[in-house]
Amino acid sequence: MQFELTKEYLVHLQELIEGDSHTEVKLLMDELHAADIAEIMDNLSIEEAKYVYLLLEGDIASDVLVEIPEDDRKRFLEVLPPEIIASQFIEHMDSDDAADVLGEMSEELKEKVLACIDDVEQAGDIASLLEYDEDTAGGLMAKELVLVNENWTVQTCLREIGKQAEDIDEIYYVYVVDDNNLLRGILSLKKLILNSTSTKISKIFNEDVISVTTSTPQEEVALILEKYDLVAIPVVDAVGRVMGRITFDDVVDVIREEAEKDYQMVSGIAGDVESNDRVWNLTKVRLPWLFIGLFGGILSAKVIGAHEGELGAFPILAAFIPLIGAMAGNIGVQSSSIVVQNLASGASDIEGAFSKLLKEFSVAFLTAFALAASIFCFSFFIYSDIRLTWAVSLSLFAVMIFASLFGTFIPLLLNRLKVDPALATGPFITTINDVLGLLVYFIIASMFFNI
Amino acid sequence: MQFELTKEYLVHLQELIEGDSHTEVKLLMDELHAADIAEIMDNLSIEEAKYVYLLLEGDIASDVLVEIPEDDRKRFLEVLPPEIIASQFIEHMDSDDAADVLGEMSEELKEKVLACIDDVEQAGDIASLLEYDEDTAGGLMAKELVLVNENWTVQTCLREIGKQAEDIDEIYYVYVVDDNNLLRGILSLKKLILNSTSTKISKIFNEDVISVTTSTPQEEVALILEKYDLVAIPVVDAVGRVMGRITFDDVVDVIREEAEKDYQMVSGIAGDVESNDRVWNLTKVRLPWLFIGLFGGILSAKVIGAHEGELGAFPILAAFIPLIGAMAGNIGVQSSSIVVQNLASGASDIEGAFSKLLKEFSVAFLTAFALAASIFCFSFFIYSDIRLTWAVSLSLFAVMIFASLFGTFIPLLLNRLKVDPALATGPFITTINDVLGLLVYFIIASMFFNI
Numbered sequence: 001m002q003f004e005l006t007k008e009y010l011v012h013l014q015e016l017i018e019g020d021s022h023t024e025v026k027l028l029m030d031e032l033h034a035a036d037i038a039e040i041m042d043n044l045s046i047e048e049a050k051y052v053y054l055l056l057e058g059d060i061a062s063d064v065l066v067e068i069p070e071d072d073r074k075r076f077l078e079v080l081p082p083e084i085i086a087s088q089f090i091e092h093m094d095s096d097d098a099a100d101v102l103g104e105m106s107e108e109l110k111e112k113v114l115a116c117i118d119d120v121e122q123a124g125d126i127a128s129l130l131e132y133d134e135d136t137a138g139g140l141m142a143k144e145l146v147l148v149n150e151n152w153t154v155q156t157c158l159r160e161i162g163k164q165a166e167d168i169d170e171i172y173y174v175y176v177v178d179d180n181n182l183l184r185g186i187l188s189l190k191k192l193i194l195n196s197t198s199t200k201i202s203k204i205f206n207e208d209v210i211s212v213t214t215s216t217p218q219e220e221v222a223l224i225l226e227k228y229d230l231v232a233i234p235v236v237d238a239v240g241r242v243m244g245r246i247t248f249d250d251v252v253d254v255i256r257e258e259a260e261k262d263y264q265m266v267s268g269i270a271g272d273v274e275s276n277d278r279v280w281n282l283t284k285v286r287l288p289w290l291f292i293g294l295f296g297g298i299l300s301a302k303v304i305g306a307h308e309g310e311l312g313a314f315p316i317l318a319a320f321i322p323l324i325g326a327m328a329g330n331i332g333v334q335s336s337s338i339v340v341q342n343l344a345s346g347a348s349d350i351e352g353a354f355s356k357l358l359k360e361f362s363v364a365f366l367t368a369f370a371l372a373a374s375i376f377c378f379s380f381f382i383y384s385d386i387r388l389t390w391a392v393s394l395s396l397f398a399v400m401i402f403a404s405l406f407g408t409f410i411p412l413l414l415n416r417l418k419v420d421p422a423l424a425t426g427p428f429i430t431t432i433n434d435v436l437g438l439l440v441y442f443i444i445a446s447m448f449f450n451i
Numbered sequence: 452m453q454f455e456l457t458k459e460y461l462v463h464l465q466e467l468i469e470g471d472s473h474t475e476v477k478l479l480m481d482e483l484h485a486a487d488i489a490e491i492m493d494n495l496s497i498e499e500a501k502y503v504y505l506l507l508e509g510d511i512a513s514d515v516l517v518e519i520p521e522d523d524r525k526r527f528l529e530v531l532p533p534e535i536i537a538s539q540f541i542e543h544m545d546s547d548d549a550a551d552v553l554g555e556m557s558e559e560l561k562e563k564v565l566a567c568i569d570d571v572e573q574a575g576d577i578a579s580l581l582e583y584d585e586d587t588a589g590g591l592m593a594k595e596l597v598l599v600n601e602n603w604t605v606q607t608c609l610r611e612i613g614k615q616a617e618d619i620d621e622i623y624y625v626y627v628v629d630d631n632n633l634l635r636g637i638l639s640l641k642k643l644i645l646n647s648t649s650t651k652i653s654k655i656f657n658e659d660v661i662s663v664t665t666s667t668p669q670e671e672v673a674l675i676l677e678k679y680d681l682v683a684i685p686v687v688d689a690v691g692r693v694m695g696r697i698t699f700d701d702v703v704d705v706i707r708e709e710a711e712k713d714y715q716m717v718s719g720i721a722g723d724v725e726s727n728d729r730v731w732n733l734t735k736v737r738l739p740w741l742f743i744g745l746f747g748g749i750l751s752a753k754v755i756g757a758h759e760g761e762l763g764a765f766p767i768l769a770a771f772i773p774l775i776g777a778m779a780g781n782i783g784v785q786s787s788s789i790v791v792q793n794l795a796s797g798a799s800d801i802e803g804a805f806s807k808l809l810k811e812f813s814v815a816f817l818t819a820f821a822l823a824a825s826i827f828c829f830s831f832f833i834y835s836d837i838r839l840t841w842a843v844s845l846s847l848f849a850v851m852i853f854a855s856l857f858g859t860f861i862p863l864l865l866n867r868l869k870v871d872p873a874l875a876t877g878p879f880i881t882t883i884n885d886v887l888g889l890l891v892y893f894i895i896a897s898m899f900f901n902i
Binding site: 002018029033035060087093096100113119158161162170171172188189190192193226228229231249251252255256259260262263264268269273274279282286287289290292293294296297298300301302304305308312315316318319320322323324325326327329330331333334337338341342345359361362363366369370374375377385425426427430431434438 | 484486513514529609612613616621622623638640641643645646669677679681682696699700705706707710711714715717718719720724725729730733734737738743744745747748749751752753755756759760762763766767769770771772773774776777778780781782784786788789792793813814817818821823825826827828829844876878881882884885889
């Protein structure tokens, strides 16, 4: 039923573009959703994409513009005069999309485009949305929503919805306000349909409405919608007047975005990237963490260099360097990512930091004991060197406990300092634990080898 | 507006429970949503939670039962007779939730409970949902949906909706079918409200409806809803008859679940876990990957042990062991997680495996060159040993290119073999790259040191 982009389809389309068969290309595009057209354009050359795009009309062209990657959109809009941007694109968009697109422009171009919008009310709505921080409910919300007065009847309500709904794709809920525009409650379309036309709205609306304020952070908006299974949520200002609504599709984007950010952090990728990005973009997001790793490696080299004498005398000590480093890194990443995932899930934080660390200590103790015991047996039977065996097992035990407490503590600390705790996952924690693990290893080893 | 669980609230509630003040506890709970009550119960002792739960009534009790963790639900239902489970809980649930809860029970109990459901149609709906694999659209869908015939008028339609909608919390779309129950299109409630009652449905419905089949995998369902910003999607059988619908809230759960699974994999955690789980559960999910890391560490020890002689003669060689291992691990995780994220995003896979590897080679070449050049300068000026400098820089270069190609290739291979490619991220790839990196390092070093 839905479109699936294949290599054959793409080749066929490229041949049509090559042959300048614009009627056929247009026919192909007419069958598709904006999201599909954007996906196709992403797989074409810039020239080919432009050819396709210029064949699209009004609403669909602006829908596609919202769906394509930010860079492409910027490059495309850059060369257009402000009055065309306003009349061909911005005026066809929902207010939240319009504000997002305008938000990407320079201050100068933004003002010019706003001035070119014919409908003053629409321009005002967009301008007011631009005032909010883009990571808050204000930055996510759209101005398009249906409001009804609690004193109306179902009849008046249906008539007013008819008027207000012209610009709105989908109505999910109707919000009920009083004469001062203060949010009073919510009314589902189902109730409107199932009640007689003379029923007063005040008799049938549900007062139990969940809302957010314009300054609520977007992660919190997402958690609230998810927790209460809402399709849309009204956004009110500080005094409770309805300012807009946020729909589930924007929230799904937020959830996806947050999850990807945490995933990239733990994988050591500094920024949003897709495997079909350009080589330079892919390199750019990977270098920062690699350099941090390199720096850690240099520190490790310093630590080991300081023990050159011992290593010369007992070279077998070097054999367990990777094991100590890897285990410290692995357990550290586990600990920090459990904390980060817990903080991101918005689970109520009844448990204090101290009891979290205490619990982590128990877990670390169990795991460290299991692994140290295994390596004790292994080393004893393979190397049959009791000093080495004790040095390695004890170091592993100490390093693992230390690394896991460290991996729990750092993200909790960052979170308290209002820094993204996800910073403490991935290469960051493995690098620090690598170096500290080595220090511990050589201290313990030098005790056993009497160096 | 929404509830936030605080330590004070919890202490107050526990005091009320302690003092057996059931009227007050009930009053507190009456103000809350099922999701909030479930959250509170999760923070109470088993005895306290049971006290709270037994004060809840019909619908809210079954809603809370759906929200609490699976283990708690199982423990609770285990001790109840089948007829109570059916009449108090299952009969109040939507068909998809009912099927999920029954799906967790033993075959024997499941059949007993189904037999106790009074409404045969409801029991039949649930039984049919139990037939589907839980990771497919069939396993996600609910039977509650509103169907209208294309030959009806708006008037008939509104009357029928009134009848059908009794058991449905929210109507998002009305699906239009022909006399054979084959899906023909979709009708928004907005259209129904805005058209006159004598209008024929066939005149106003939208034929352009996106649907999935009962066997569509849940990840694909999520991607389709997300791509086209749908609140709900109809599910059809192989011949196109409407079988149920999936709503956005179930899909949000799938998105969250998939993201968490990938995140856990790259962090080396083998299973779903929250930081407030029991110590033993936390330990259990962490041990498997740690043992894999330990095994890698032992292999590394073997590799280094084989070069004990060289290390005795040139102990400074040991200094760069952590650097080589860490860089191979870091770049390998980056590569594999970019591939995994790309596969999970459902982006169309026009680019073949070969061109992916070629691009990865370019990225690896650039990053490896930058880092090898840095370590060359560092080592040259600090250690002023040209053999060591060449050995370390060349090894780093070779190891990074190898590790990144490996990190790209393995998840692509797993995906081709229909194994979850996320397996190839995290400790798995770092462990393999650690060992292989060391091998390369000692081969190159032995060339420079003529050992």
